[in-house]
Amino acid sequence: MIAHRPPEELLLGYASGALPEPIALVVASHAALCPETAREIGRLERLGGTLLDGLAPAELKSGALDRALAALDGVPAAAPKPIVTPAARALLPAPVWPYVKGDVANIAWQRRSADVDTADIVVDGGERRAFLLRVRAGRPVPRHTHRGLELTLVLKGAYCDAANCFERGDLQVADTTMDHQPVAQAGDDCICLVALEAPIWFTGPIGRLANPFVKL
Amino acid sequence: MLSGVVTALPIPARAAADGYSPAMTQAGGSLSPVSGGESRMEGLLRAVATLRDRTAFAELFQHFAPRLKAFMMKGGADSDTAEELAQEAMIQVWRRAESYDPSRAAASTWIYTIARNKRIDRLRRERRPDMSEEEYTAALGGADDGGGRGDRAAERSQAEARLARSVQELPDDQALVVKMAFYEDKSHSAIAAELKLPLGTVKSRIRLALTRLRGMIQDLDK
Numbered sequence A: 001m002i003a004h005r006p007p008e009e010l011l012l013g014y015a016s017g018a019l020p021e022p023i024a025l026v027v028a029s030h031a032a033l034c035p036e037t038a039r040e041i042g043r044l045e046r047l048g049g050t051l052l053d054g055l056a057p058a059e060l061k062s063g064a065l066d067r068a069l070a071a072l073d074g075v076p077a078a079a080p081k082p083i084v085t086p087a088a089r090a091l092l093p094a095p096v097w098p099y100v101k102g103d104v105a106n107i108a109w110q111r112r113s114a115d116v117d118t119a120d121i122v123v124d125g126g127e128r129r130a131f132l133l134r135v136r137a138g139r140p141v142p143r144h145t146h147r148g149l150e151l152t153l154v155l156k157g158a159y160c161d162a163a164n165c166f167e168r169g170d171l172q173v174a175d176t177t178m179d180h181q182p183v184a185q186a187g188d189d190c191i192c193l194v195a196l197e198a199p200i201w202f203t204g205p206i207g208r209l210a211n212p213f214v215k216l
Numbered sequence B: 001m002l003s004g005v006v007t008a009l010p011i012p013a014r015a016a017a018d019g020y021s022p023a024m025t026q027a028g029g030s031l032s033p034v035s036g037g038e039s040r041m042e043g044l045l046r047a048v049a050t051l052r053d054r055t056a057f058a059e060l061f062q063h064f065a066p067r068l069k070a071f072m073m074k075g076g077a078d079s080d081t082a083e084e085l086a087q088e089a090m091i092q093v094w095r096r097a098e099s100y101d102p103s104r105a106a107a108s109t110w111i112y113t114i115a116r117n118k119r120i121d122r123l124r125r126e127r128r129p130d131m132s133e134e135e136y137t138a139a140l141g142g143a144d145d146g147g148g149r150g151d152r153a154a155e156r157s158q159a160e161a162r163l164a165r166s167v168q169e170l171p172d173d174q175a176l177v178v179k180m181a182f183y184e185d186k187s188h189s190a191i192a193a194e195l196k197l198p199l200g201t202v203k204s205r206i207r208l209a210l211t212r213l214r215g216m217i218q219d220l221d222k
Helices: A008-016 A021-033 A035-053 A064-072 A086-091 A094-100 A205-210 B013-017 B040-051 B054-074 B079-099 B107-123 B133-139 B149-169 B172-183 B188-195 B199-219
Strands: A116-123 A129-135 A144-146 A150-156 A158-160 A165-167 A171-174 A190-196 A200-202
Touching: A008 A021, A008 A035, A008 B172, A008 B199, A021 A035, A021 A094, A021 A116, A021 A129, A021 A150, A021 A171, A021 A190, A035 B054, A035 B107, A035 B149, A035 B172, A035 B199, A064 B054, A064 B079, A094 A116, A150 A165, A158 A190, B040 B054, B040 B079, B040 B107, B054 B079, B054 B107, B079 B107, B149 B199, B172 B188, B172 B199, B188 B199
Parallel strands: none
Antiparallel strands: A116 A129, A129 A190, A144 A200, A150 A171, A150 A190, A158 A165
C-alpha cells in the first residue's frame, strides 16, 4: 500500500499526454510501483478513448486505406525484449530502464557533496529535468524551496521531512509554497527519482552560500 | 479488476533507435473465443491479432483513421501531418494488436493511447515514458486468470456505452475543459490562459467533470 500518491491533476496530465517528459517519467515510474495509481490512469485513458471515439471524423485523402494496407507488408515485427539486469530491475521501475539501457552501471553518478550524489536521467533542454538522487543514510539534503514543481519518488531506503516519511513507491509533490529539508533514514542510503520544473533554491544558512555554485 | 489497465505499449522513437524498447509480453496467454457481448471494434482487433486479417484491419481503419486524423489536427498538426500520424498509428495498431486484451480495455482506449504517444513522439519530439505491460501486470498483483473474460468484455462494453453517454451529457463548460485537456493535451494553466479564466475555475470544472464521470468509469473496473 503506497501512502503518498500524486494529485488527480498530474494523473490527468499524464493520461492526456500534457506532462513534459521528466515529470511524465516520474509519474509513470510511480504508477509502475503503485497499483492504485495505475488503475486511476487506466480510468482516465478510458475517458480519452471515449473522447477519441466521439470526435467528428476528418476526411482522409483518397487512397488512404490502400496506402495503409500496402504499408502493412513492410511492418517489422515487434522489437525483441531488451536485456535488463537484475540490479536494474530491483532498483528501477520499468519506465526508467530505457534511460539507463537496462543496467545500473550506466547511471552516471556525480558527487554533489559529502552526503549527496546525483545522476541525470532526462534534461529537456530548458530547466526541467529528471535525475536520480542518492542521499547517504541518516544525512539531510540542504534545506530548500522550489520555483516550480518538484516530484520525488522513493526507490530505495526512506526519507522524512518535518511532516511525513516516504518509502519506496511513495511520491511527494512539492510546490513553490513548500520549504523543506528531507533527511534520509538511518540504516540505508536513500535513492530517489526526482523531477524538477526549475532549479531548487537553498534556504538554509549554508545552502544559501551554495546557491550560485550548486545546480541541483 | 485488471480491466483498468491499458495495454498499449508505445515504443519511444529514441529508445527504439538505441536498440532498446520497453519489454513487451502478451497479456494473459491464450485468447478466449469472441463473445457475443464484445463490441465490433474489439472483435476486429482480435481478428487482426490472431489471424492477421486485412479485411478486419480495413474496417478498423475506416472507423478510426478519420478520428485519429481529427485528433491529431486538434493537437495542432496540419492536415498532411495529421493524416500521416493517423496512418502511422493505424500501422502500429496492426503491429501491436497481439498485445491488445479486450477484457482490459476498449479498442478505442487502446488506440487512444497509441495515438497520444505518437503525438508526443512526433509533435513534441519527446520520448514517452511508460510502464511496460510486465510492470502493469506486476503492479496489479499478478496476471489475469482468463476466467470469465468474455463476460467481462461484454460488461465492459456496456459500461463504455454508458460512459460515452455521460460525456455527452456533461454541462458545456465542463465538457469544454475536459476536451481541451485530452484533444489538445493542454495543461490546466494553458487551458486557463486560452479561455481567459482563472486557474481555479478551470481546475474546479475539471474536478466536477471527473467526479461526475468517475462512477461511470469505475464501473468498468468490475
